[in-house]
Amino acid sequence: MELKHEVKSSVKDGDLIAKRREQIVEGAVRLFKEKGFHRSTTREIAKAAGFSIGTLYEYIRTKEDVLYLVCDMIYDQVQHRLSGIADEEPTIGGLRRAIDAYCRLVDDLNDEFVVMYQESKSLPPKALDYVLEKERAMTALFESLVRDCADAGELRIPERAIPLAAHHIVIQAQMWAFRRWTVQRMYSLDEYIEYQTEQLLNGLVKPEAAD
Amino acid sequence: MELKHEVKSSVKDGDLIAKRREQIVEGAVRLFKEKGFHRSTTREIAKAAGFSIGTLYEYIRTKEDVLYLVCDMIYDQVQHRLSGIADEEPTIGGLRRAIDAYCRLVDDLNDEFVVMYQESKSLPPKALDYVLEKERAMTALFESLVRDCADAGELRIPERAIPLAAHHIVIQAQMWAFRRWTVQRMYSLDEYIEYQTEQLLNGLVKPEAAD
Amino acid sequence: MELKHEVKSSVKDGDLIAKRREQIVEGAVRLFKEKGFHRSTTREIAKAAGFSIGTLYEYIRTKEDVLYLVCDMIYDQVQHRLSGIADEEPTIGGLRRAIDAYCRLVDDLNDEFVVMYQESKSLPPKALDYVLEKERAMTALFESLVRDCADAGELRIPERAIPLAAHHIVIQAQMWAFRRWTVQRMYSLDEYIEYQTEQLLNGLVKPEAAD
Amino acid sequence: MELKHEVKSSVKDGDLIAKRREQIVEGAVRLFKEKGFHRSTTREIAKAAGFSIGTLYEYIRTKEDVLYLVCDMIYDQVQHRLSGIADEEPTIGGLRRAIDAYCRLVDDLNDEFVVMYQESKSLPPKALDYVLEKERAMTALFESLVRDCADAGELRIPERAIPLAAHHIVIQAQMWAFRRWTVQRMYSLDEYIEYQTEQLLNGLVKPEAAD
């Protein structure tokens, strides 16, 4: 489908590349979370990954490649973890489970999400396109689910508003990560999911007050 | 309450300082929007402001000061534009008007919002605290309004969920700016506000399907 | 005629640029003569010029710019010193004087010539074109003089061979510099000029042995 | 006479060493011709030679060794091809044949000559001495021939000028390679040899105009 943005390596052994890049990403996430992409130096990235600056550059070509590897690996994990969502039944219960799953995913990958959403603008244009495409695809998962529910008569929502609803689901879950400085102080994850889902599905207006 | 993070200047004339800083902020927003904070140099900032690098440093002490000035000025504008919200009557109509106003504010200050949310993490800790405090205060505006509506019996929402609802209102409006790459392609601002408010207030679930 | 390859500077004062670049060239020639272009670091170049690395980069953009400045300045000097040649009368005496002048020029700019001929291949393509064009123009000076002498009936040489004769004059003079490790040990400059001119003009073959 | 600059190898098998070094030189000449010595990396040299970087370092100790091997092999070829010159009879005809042979050698080894004369300055001092000694020896071949002709009464040239004449012969032939950007566009090799020999032997001045 979309062409995967390739990161060149001068090392030949594919398994080794995969292993080293995992080390790079793991170290880089730790670092970027703390200092951000621009304030982290390539030497620090190499050290965090556990090898020398020279070795780092055997597996990437530019510092931006590291950022791309980070984003790419996060999306791989997201995709893997969300693979079940597409198969949820088109019921409100299914939608609830999907939202719950995504919120817990955001919680597990809290740091990764923060890094990705704060730094992805620094990606080179082509890599950014690829990442935005991934984000779009992820949102589309929820869009399908919402549409299926609407088609099954479980939701009342005009067709035009469906994509927006999907975006809302996505960013409200992500908010758990990037507004952690406030929401994680006020709520437990369970509470957060509960209230958020309730508002999303049932709205704020009292039935009798509906306009 | 919060101590305004002071930016030192070696110039004495207060009016001149204000004027020069306006020039700085205006140029910097243009620049940061395009290249981001880290990729913009102080020389470029000075040029964008219309004077020399030496003069720039008469009005700031570090590059980060510029970022702070930008964030600070944006919040000033937000505060000014939202000053009416606090006085809205505690009705669903009042809440709608507040949401509408905030969405249109986000649209007007699109670039400024994008810059602020992408770059504020680069502020020095104390300045960041100050900015987060402003964000908190802004969210609190909506929180009060929601609480007033709930107290007035217009909304059904547990007290515990009120702050979260306020956050949702805020980030859904901001989403218009920082997901502009997708939502602004799909919707007009009016449509966006309409659907978003509808979902927020009335939820997605059909009344008879409510669980 | 040919577009001068421009070297960008971030300094505005033209006189200062000229002065600093003279310092750069003077230091660089000393350095390149000893270690060659590639073995000389930009820090060494800056130091040899008498200022900091940061200042060096206010007056050039890349290390290759230094090499270009060196070549360019040498050609300026050559041009200046040879400006009289074009006006020599079209006689054997005039040709002798021109050769003599060029040989003495090579001797005076010994180091510069060595640097230029050993390093010019490292110039970026456009700068190299410009330099080769200068070399061509210089050779053309001698070509005209030879042609004028031939036209005046002072020399016997087929028209086709005139450019080659000019090249011979030029490289035999330059040989004084780039084969200095042997010819400057064997001959004084005067001797060198004398023998070289004699061979060039009168050949090696005894009149009676001519074939 | 001259101590052959030894290049250490950790491989024992002499024939293998010879074979691998041939591969190295052949690849290196191709590479250096295109990018120069300094811009070529050892990885590229290994690849051009057809084996790995590890293997390259089994047959050399430093990158400069490669350059030395290249220069050395070129001189071996030159020596081999010129072995007949020493036996030429001391006549103008013999001298002509020698010049012709050397020019054609330069043409055949065009790339090698260009590489050698542009890069030999990068040799370590001892290797450079060795190479200059070879160059001196080669020039001496022509010197002997010229002296023999002079002794045989075929040439009129003072003893003192003989070494210089030999140098002229040598560099005029080499000029075919290192001024190829201009002379090879203007002349065929045959023409070049003809005009050049003519000027060298008979000079430019008309007999009756001789001073």
Next chain:
DNA sequence: TATGAATGAGATTTCATTCAT
């Protein structure tokens, strides 16, 4: 013998900041 992953010193270049004018 052959391989190629690992190393880290060192190269070029940038840019926030200062300060003399």
Next chain:
DNA sequence: TATGAATGAAATCTCATTCAT
């Protein structure tokens, strides 16, 4: 107050060389 030349610490990236397999 305004200017912009000077500074040098620090950043990214390269590449000759080594050594375990």
